[in-house]
Amino acid sequence: STLNNHVYKIKNKVVIATEKGIYEYNQRADSFQVSDYYKDIFGTRGIRYLREDGSGNIWFIEEKNIGVVDFSTRDPKLIFLPELTGKIMSGFEHIYPLNDNNVFVGGEKGFYHINYEKYKKDNGALDVYIRTVKAAGAGETLLYGGYSGSVNSPSVQQKDDVLSVAHNMNSFHFEFSSALYEQQSNIEYSYKLDRFDSDWSDWSKKTEKDYTNLPAGTYTFNVRMRNNIRGESSISSYTITVLPPWYFSVWAWIVYLLAAAGLVRWLYHKYQRKLQSERLKHQQEQKQQAYLHQLELEKSEKEVVKIRNEKLEAEIGFKNSQLASTAMHLVQKEEFLQKIREELQHMNKTGKEKPDPGELKKILRIMSEEEKVTEEWEQFSVHFDKVNGDFLKTLKELYPDLKAHELKLCAYLRMNLSSKEIAQLMSISVRGVEISRYRLRKKLMIPRETNLFQFLFDIQRKEGNDAAGTMAGH
Template identity: 45%
Template sequence: MELRPFRVLFPYFNGTVEYSSRLKGSDPQWSAWSKKTERSYTNLPAGKYTFEVVARGNNGQKSPLSLFEFTISPPWYNSILAWAVYVLVFVALLYYFYKRQQRKYLLQHTERLKKQRDRYEEEQRRLQYQHQLEIEKSEKEIIRLRNVRLQSEVEHNNAVLASNTMNLLQKRELLNKIKDEILAVQDEVEPEKRTRNMRRIIKIINEQLEINDDWERFSLYFDKSNNDFLKTLKESFPLLTPSDLKLCAYLRLNLSTKAIADLLNLSIRGVESSRYRLRKKLLISNRSIAVRLFGRGRQHKRE
């Protein structure tokens, strides 16, 4: 800050006048005596000052001390009002940066929560997919085990059916052989008593050949392993006789004509005639059901 120069005049002295001054609060000591009547100060800080000056003449006589007090106000940017504005601006900036950081934190927190939610949903979808795969795998395993069990049951029923069929064939063959042996003995023995006994034995054997216990057990296992073949056949062709049903079962097993003849106690020609009559009944009643039950072009072996 630059002030107007101090101008001092002392008209009490004649001749040459010298001056010495001091700005109290700024100059550490009095200035040297000089004829200059002006004194300038620049860049004085704000505050209160006292300007002192003394004059002397040629004879060395000094004037009384003259004082001039003045005050330098601070610049506008260093005033109380300015500092109040500075404080308000600083507080406003602090509040602005605080709210800005708060919004930034909220945005980051919201983004982090969104990412966590997305990860959680993705994990839930993955777990649900794995659970679905496990369920499907379990269902497939259950179906596989069920099929294995059903296959085992079918194989068991087929084995039992084959065993019963073989036992039945062996029994029939044995009984027929016994019958043939007894007939041979009958031809060789002459007494009538033995003849009657032989005839009674033949009658008993013939009665045994007509017993249906083996057939009932056979038909039970046969239907279990062949999807109720005989039951469906009875419902589709109600006019079939028990002998026809037996012949259908043996044909379904693809037994030879000789084996069927032994099981039905018929001759081979009788079996052929029975097959012909059965074929006419099935094809006349319902050809489509007959084809579904026995298949197309199924060949039957004679021996």
């Protein structure tokens, strides 16, 4: 588009000022192209007017702003004149630089005269000063009033001179300015509060800033300035510490830590006591269970022993009945032997040289029955040992010199039979039984004060206990 495109002669070259930058003629391409040289100076600004003065400086108009590219230094410097911003009539822009002391700019109300040489002259140090610092909250307190020990010194605070304020005085008001009073309209400020602002503020002419309800901590307020001639100033700073409330103070935290440590210790000991109590309770329960289990085992063992004893008693009763039956048979056999003796005596009295065959058969029959008596004694011995814990067997082992009739006597004595009953079973007289008892005591080396029956019973009881222990073990 040809709209807003203006042709000028700058530095003896034809250039075109457009909304997209400055264009120069390229002879090789035979066309106008964006100038890299002017792009480095103006960037992408849309330039509407250009005019070169006698010193080689380029005056320009961008939108409603007037500025000059100053070539008095090695690197071109872009200087704006904010005093004339918005005072130019659009479409009738005109600048006439007669010389450095007289530059005329056409405006809505006439011409503006600029003494450029004086305008860009150094009028003092480019410093920004913090004038006032106030703290507010429960009340208002002036922390700094602009005096720092030397006139117009930008250093308002030493490193070891940081003020601390209470937590309820956590709102602050800062005021700042420059000593270049004649150029106040050309000065802009930017500020930042460390630990609160993430970046610097936009440049503005505002000379004060408020911060409210800051949390506890140390804050540094930084401010800088710039003008249209000399760029940016150094940074001025002021540091303030907002103390935490008493319940967030260092001593409070120490108390909290001690209390927490005490609580943890108390909870630990409480847990240990509970754990010990649970352990003791568990041990007692284990002991109780073991005791009950032992009682059950003992009860079961007693029941088993009781059942075994009842079984043994039943077996003993049965064997005793068998022994009694066998003993009665022995008594009957003794009676048979007595009959044989009587028959023989009768035959002897008759005086017959030859015995009657019928009588001989009768005697042979009785003798045959006597042989059965011997067999029945062997059977009696077996039954007797079963009932009395191998009494006869043990007696033979302890006293191997005992003869058969002595073993019979011991068995009959163990059965607690009377001398008369023993005499019938052994086919001897009662006197013979007494003599046999005497000889038996002597052979067994039994003291006179010891009862023979008790002696034999103790042998049987000892063997019986050993047998019962063996059965219980099984």
